[in-house]
Amino acid sequence: MSFRDARARRPEQARERRARVRRERFAALGSLIVVIGVVATVVLTSVGGSGSHTSKRGSGASAKSSTGSGSGASGAGAGGTTTVPILAYHVINVAPAGSSASPAVYVPADEFSSQMAALKAAGWHAVTLDQLEAYWTRGASLGSGKPIVISFDDGYASQYTNAAPVLKGLGWVGVENLQVSGLPPSEGGLTDSQIRGLIAAGWELDTEGMTGTDLTTVDSGQLTQEVTNARQVLRSRYGVPANWFSYPLGHYDATVINAVRAAGFVGATTSVSGWASPQQDRFRLPRLEVVGGTSPSQLLSQIASAQATTSAPPSYSGPGTA
Structure with a gap:
């Protein structure tokens, strides 16, 4: 190239x-x-x-x-739906000789202890009405097992001396429906220090009015005094909510219910047999009255058979020792 x-x-x-x-x-x-x-x-x-x-x-x-979450109650959130039996006791002692009170109100201490042991063995555990309401309204836990409320009416000293130690041994507490004016000494009423002792032990303090009189038989002024004053006294004297009322003798009607509601109570218990449920009127919750001579097996049967019982009626004036 x-x-x-x-x-x-x-x-x-x-x-x-x-x-x-x-x-x-x-x-x-x-x-x-x-x-x-x-x-x-x-x-x-x-x-x-x-x-x-x-x-x-x-x-x-x-x-x-x-x-x-544990059984027997939901976690916090939606309200719970479990129905719960409420037991009603009075004197936890043998009937004294010559007593004018009905023998049914006397449950000997050893009998009561056996009943509580049977409940424990059957999977029950005691809760208060305030705890039950918290569960029903917002799903607060009631713990595992089957919840039951153990209530005591009138304010007998034997509830402190004989019932409280039994419940304490099981890790349980009771609900005291106190007659605020106090029982006569001859009937063995709770002392102020004993009431405070129950509160310190975790018991819930509620009331059945100032004097425990049948509220369906009094005028409007006395009705208001019986109901309103009772709650005010308990709240000021003991610093407790006193959210629940127990109808004396179990008797009530629309007028009595309205007075109890107006006094600020959350609800009330009756002496009509049945289990309490969140669908019922809070001011007509049924209870199961436990009478003297009830064996542990009979108590369990009484509880089971009452589960299907319907709600308490709008009014009640039948027999009762509550």
Whole structure:
């Protein structure tokens, strides 16, 4: 090839070199893009997997939380629906000779102890009315097992000396429906220090009025005094909510119910047999009265047979010792 020819081809060769360089650069850039794409895919996959695992862990924790609450009550949130028996006791002692009171109100201490042991063995545990209301309204826990309320009427000293130690031994508490004016000494009423002792032991202090008189037989002024004053005295003297009323003798009507509601009570218990449920009128909750001579097995049968009982009627003036 002549010098002229070689010189003539220089521009062409230069163009070829530039084209080759461009091709090499494009190839390198393409490889870099591929590498970046692979790295990005790996990173995104890793992050996505981590999020998936986190989500699964969160779901598992949530499921565990929603199913981990104890039986017999839901966790905090929606109100509970469990129906609960409320027992009613009076004197926890033998009937004294010559007593004018009905023998039914006397449950000997050893008999009471055997009954409580039978309840424990059958899976029951005691709760208060305030605890029951918290469960019914917002799903507060009542613990595991079957909840039952153990209430005591009038304010007998034997409820402190004989019943309280038995319940304490089981880790339970009771509900005291106090006759605020106090029982005559001849009937063995609770002293002020004993009442405070029950409160200190975790008992709930409620009332059946100032004097425990049949409220369906009094005028409106006395009715208001019996109901309103009783709650005010308990709240000021003992610093307790006193949220619940127990109708003396179990007697009530619409007028009595309205007076109890107007006094600020949350609800009231009757002497009509049955279990209490959240669907019932809070001011007509049934109870199961336990009388003297009831064996442990009879008490369990009494509780079981009353479960299907209907709600308390709008008014009641039948027999009762409450």
